[in-house]
Amino acid sequence: MSAENVSEEPRWQAFNQDGFPCSCGERHVGLFPVNMLTPAMWDGPKEYAPDEEIQLDRTFISESYCVWRGQNFAMRMRLPLQMRGASPTAFMYTVWAAVERADLQAYITAKAQNTLRNDARFPARLVSRIAGHHDTVNLMGLAFQQEDGWPPLLLLAGTQPYTNRPDHPLLLEQRQGIGLDRALELFAAYGHNMRPAASANNN
Ligand SMILES: [Zn+2]
Numbered sequence: 001m002s003a004e005n006v007s008e009e010p011r012w013q014a015f016n017q018d019g020f021p022c023s024c025g026e027r028h029v030g031l032f033p034v035n036m037l038t039p040a041m042w043d044g045p046k047e048y049a050p051d052e053e054i055q056l057d058r059t060f061i062s063e064s065y066c067v068w069r070g071q072n073f074a075m076r077m078r079l080p081l082q083m084r085g086a087s088p089t090a091f092m093y094t095v096w097a098a099v100e101r102a103d104l105q106a107y108i109t110a111k112a113q114n115t116l117r118n119d120a121r122f123p124a125r126l127v128s129r130i131a132g133h134h135d136t137v138n139l140m141g142l143a144f145q146q147e148d149g150w151p152p153l154l155l156l157a158g159t160q161p162y163t164n165r166p167d168h169p170l171l172l173e174q175r176q177g178i179g180l181d182r183a184l185e186l187f188a189a190y191g192h193n194m195r196p197a198a199s200a201n202n203n
Pocket residue numbers: 022023024025026028191192193
Protein backbone atom coordinates (compact mmCIF):
# COMPACT_ATOMS: atom_id res chain seq x y z
CA MET A 1 0.00 0.00 0.00
CA SER A 2 1.37 3.39 -0.93
CA ALA A 3 2.19 5.84 1.81
CA GLU A 4 2.79 8.88 -0.35
CA ASN A 5 0.14 10.90 1.42
CA VAL A 6 -0.82 9.77 4.89
CA SER A 7 -3.89 11.99 5.06
CA GLU A 8 -5.52 9.75 2.48
CA GLU A 9 -4.83 6.59 4.44
CA PRO A 10 -7.58 5.03 6.57
CA ARG A 11 -4.89 3.66 8.88
CA TRP A 12 -3.65 7.19 9.59
CA GLN A 13 -7.18 8.28 10.53
CA ALA A 14 -7.58 5.20 12.73
CA PHE A 15 -4.24 5.84 14.43
CA ASN A 16 -5.22 9.41 15.24
CA GLN A 17 -8.78 8.69 16.32
CA ASP A 18 -8.74 5.41 18.21
CA GLY A 19 -5.03 4.61 18.26
CA PHE A 20 -3.31 1.25 17.94
CA PRO A 21 -2.55 -1.23 20.71
CA CYS A 22 1.20 -1.58 21.06
CA SER A 23 3.67 -4.31 22.05
CA CYS A 24 4.61 -2.17 25.08
CA GLY A 25 1.17 -2.80 26.56
CA GLU A 26 -0.25 0.65 25.89
CA ARG A 27 -2.56 1.98 23.22
CA HIS A 28 -1.03 4.95 21.42
CA VAL A 29 -3.31 7.52 19.86
CA GLY A 30 -1.33 9.37 17.20
CA LEU A 31 2.37 10.14 17.05
CA PHE A 32 4.44 10.55 20.18
CA PRO A 33 8.07 11.61 20.56
CA VAL A 34 10.88 9.09 20.82
CA ASN A 35 13.36 10.38 23.39
CA MET A 36 17.07 9.62 23.66
CA LEU A 37 18.01 9.61 27.34
CA THR A 38 21.71 10.49 27.03
CA PRO A 39 24.20 11.19 24.24
CA ALA A 40 25.74 8.10 22.63
CA MET A 41 28.68 6.70 24.60
CA TRP A 42 27.81 8.84 27.65
CA ASP A 43 29.55 7.46 30.72
CA GLY A 44 28.57 10.20 33.17
CA PRO A 45 25.68 10.18 35.65
CA LYS A 46 22.31 8.88 34.45
CA GLU A 47 20.26 10.94 36.88
CA TYR A 48 19.22 14.32 35.52
CA ALA A 49 20.06 17.42 37.53
CA PRO A 50 17.70 20.40 37.14
CA ASP A 51 18.45 22.42 33.97
CA GLU A 52 19.03 25.58 36.03
CA GLU A 53 21.96 24.00 37.86
CA ILE A 54 24.02 23.63 34.69
CA GLN A 55 27.78 23.91 35.18
CA LEU A 56 29.92 24.41 32.08
CA ASP A 57 33.22 23.53 33.72
CA ARG A 58 32.52 19.96 34.88
CA THR A 59 30.48 16.88 34.01
CA PHE A 60 26.76 17.56 34.08
CA ILE A 61 23.54 16.21 32.62
CA SER A 62 19.97 17.43 32.85
CA GLU A 63 16.95 16.91 30.66
CA SER A 64 18.16 19.63 28.28
CA TYR A 65 21.90 20.02 28.68
CA CYS A 66 24.98 17.88 28.87
CA VAL A 67 28.60 18.74 29.62
CA TRP A 68 31.50 16.32 29.66
CA ARG A 69 34.44 17.39 31.84
CA GLY A 70 33.96 20.99 30.87
CA GLN A 71 35.16 20.13 27.35
CA ASN A 72 32.24 18.80 25.32
CA PHE A 73 28.81 20.33 25.23
CA ALA A 74 25.51 18.95 24.01
CA MET A 75 21.87 19.91 24.05
CA ARG A 76 18.61 18.10 23.63
CA MET A 77 17.03 19.01 20.32
CA ARG A 78 13.99 17.95 18.37
CA LEU A 79 14.63 16.21 15.07
CA PRO A 80 11.42 16.11 13.03
CA LEU A 81 10.52 13.87 10.09
CA GLN A 82 7.45 15.34 8.43
CA MET A 83 4.58 12.97 7.77
CA ARG A 84 4.02 13.18 4.02
CA GLY A 85 0.70 14.83 3.32
CA ALA A 86 0.08 15.80 6.95
CA SER A 87 2.54 18.68 7.38
CA PRO A 88 3.34 20.17 9.86
CA THR A 89 2.64 16.92 11.71
CA ALA A 90 5.98 15.21 12.19
CA PHE A 91 7.44 12.06 13.62
CA MET A 92 9.62 13.53 16.35
CA TYR A 93 12.82 12.38 17.94
CA THR A 94 14.38 14.21 20.79
CA VAL A 95 18.08 13.73 20.29
CA TRP A 96 21.36 15.02 21.64
CA ALA A 97 23.53 17.25 19.51
CA ALA A 98 27.00 18.57 20.26
CA VAL A 99 27.37 22.34 20.12
CA GLU A 100 30.07 24.93 20.75
CA ARG A 101 30.37 26.17 24.30
CA ALA A 102 29.62 29.74 23.20
CA ASP A 103 26.43 28.67 21.44
CA LEU A 104 25.25 26.74 24.48
CA GLN A 105 26.02 29.71 26.70
CA ALA A 106 24.13 32.05 24.36
CA TYR A 107 21.15 29.69 24.33
CA ILE A 108 21.01 29.42 28.12
CA THR A 109 21.22 33.20 28.46
CA ALA A 110 18.51 33.79 25.84
CA LYS A 111 16.23 31.25 27.46
CA ALA A 112 16.68 32.84 30.89
CA GLN A 113 15.97 36.30 29.46
CA ASN A 114 13.07 35.18 27.26
CA THR A 115 14.87 36.36 24.14
CA LEU A 116 14.95 33.10 22.15
CA ARG A 117 14.40 33.82 18.44
CA ASN A 118 13.14 31.41 15.82
CA ASP A 119 15.68 32.70 13.29
CA ALA A 120 18.67 32.30 15.62
CA ARG A 121 20.60 29.29 14.48
CA PHE A 122 23.86 27.60 15.32
CA PRO A 123 25.77 24.53 14.08
CA ALA A 124 25.08 21.22 15.77
CA ARG A 125 26.43 17.70 15.39
CA LEU A 126 24.21 14.75 16.15
CA VAL A 127 25.52 12.60 19.01
CA SER A 128 22.61 10.17 19.13
CA ARG A 129 22.69 6.81 17.45
CA ILE A 130 19.10 6.49 16.28
CA ALA A 131 17.81 2.94 15.96
CA GLY A 132 16.27 2.04 12.62
CA HIS A 133 18.65 4.29 10.68
CA HIS A 134 22.10 3.90 9.16
CA ASP A 135 24.57 5.20 11.80
CA THR A 136 23.54 8.75 12.61
CA VAL A 137 26.36 9.84 14.92
CA ASN A 138 28.24 12.94 13.69
CA LEU A 139 25.64 14.06 11.15
CA MET A 140 25.83 17.83 10.89
CA GLY A 141 23.01 20.29 10.90
CA LEU A 142 21.69 23.61 12.06
CA ALA A 143 19.82 24.11 15.31
CA PHE A 144 17.09 26.74 15.41
CA GLN A 145 16.10 28.33 18.70
CA GLN A 146 12.38 28.20 19.43
CA GLU A 147 10.65 31.22 20.90
CA ASP A 148 8.23 28.99 22.77
CA GLY A 149 11.12 27.56 24.78
CA TRP A 150 10.80 24.05 23.39
CA PRO A 151 14.10 22.36 22.51
CA PRO A 152 15.69 23.72 19.33
CA LEU A 153 14.71 22.13 16.02
CA LEU A 154 17.59 20.34 14.35
CA LEU A 155 17.69 20.32 10.57
CA LEU A 156 20.41 18.14 9.08
CA ALA A 157 22.07 19.89 6.19
CA GLY A 158 25.32 20.87 4.56
CA THR A 159 28.60 19.08 4.14
CA GLN A 160 28.73 15.87 6.14
CA PRO A 161 31.84 14.36 7.77
CA TYR A 162 33.63 11.62 5.88
CA THR A 163 32.47 9.07 8.45
CA ASN A 164 28.88 9.48 7.25
CA ARG A 165 27.42 8.82 3.86
CA PRO A 166 26.94 12.10 1.95
CA ASP A 167 23.56 10.80 0.85
CA HIS A 168 22.67 9.66 4.36
CA PRO A 169 19.07 8.33 4.27
CA LEU A 170 18.13 10.33 7.37
CA LEU A 171 18.86 13.60 5.56
CA LEU A 172 16.68 12.44 2.71
CA GLU A 173 13.88 11.41 5.05
CA GLN A 174 14.04 14.75 6.81
CA ARG A 175 13.85 16.56 3.48
CA GLN A 176 11.14 14.45 1.87
CA GLY A 177 9.14 13.27 4.85
CA ILE A 178 8.08 9.72 5.63
CA GLY A 179 4.97 7.60 5.27
CA LEU A 180 3.05 5.69 7.92
CA ASP A 181 4.76 2.35 7.31
CA ARG A 182 8.16 3.93 7.89
CA ALA A 183 6.89 5.66 11.05
CA LEU A 184 5.61 2.32 12.36
CA GLU A 185 8.98 0.75 11.55
CA LEU A 186 10.78 3.50 13.47
CA PHE A 187 8.49 3.12 16.49
CA ALA A 188 9.08 -0.65 16.44
CA ALA A 189 12.85 -0.01 16.59
CA TYR A 190 12.17 1.49 20.04
CA GLY A 191 9.98 -1.31 21.35
CA HIS A 192 6.68 0.14 20.18
CA ASN A 193 5.42 -2.37 17.67
CA MET A 194 1.98 -1.38 16.44
CA ARG A 195 2.27 -3.06 13.04
CA PRO A 196 -0.06 -6.02 13.75
CA ALA A 197 -2.85 -3.64 14.78
CA ALA A 198 -2.11 -1.29 11.89
CA SER A 199 -2.24 -4.04 9.30
CA ALA A 200 -5.59 -5.17 10.70
CA ASN A 201 -6.69 -1.67 9.67
CA ASN A 202 -5.32 -2.05 6.19
CA ASN A 203 -8.59 -2.49 4.32
ZN1 LIG B 1 4.22 1.42 22.81
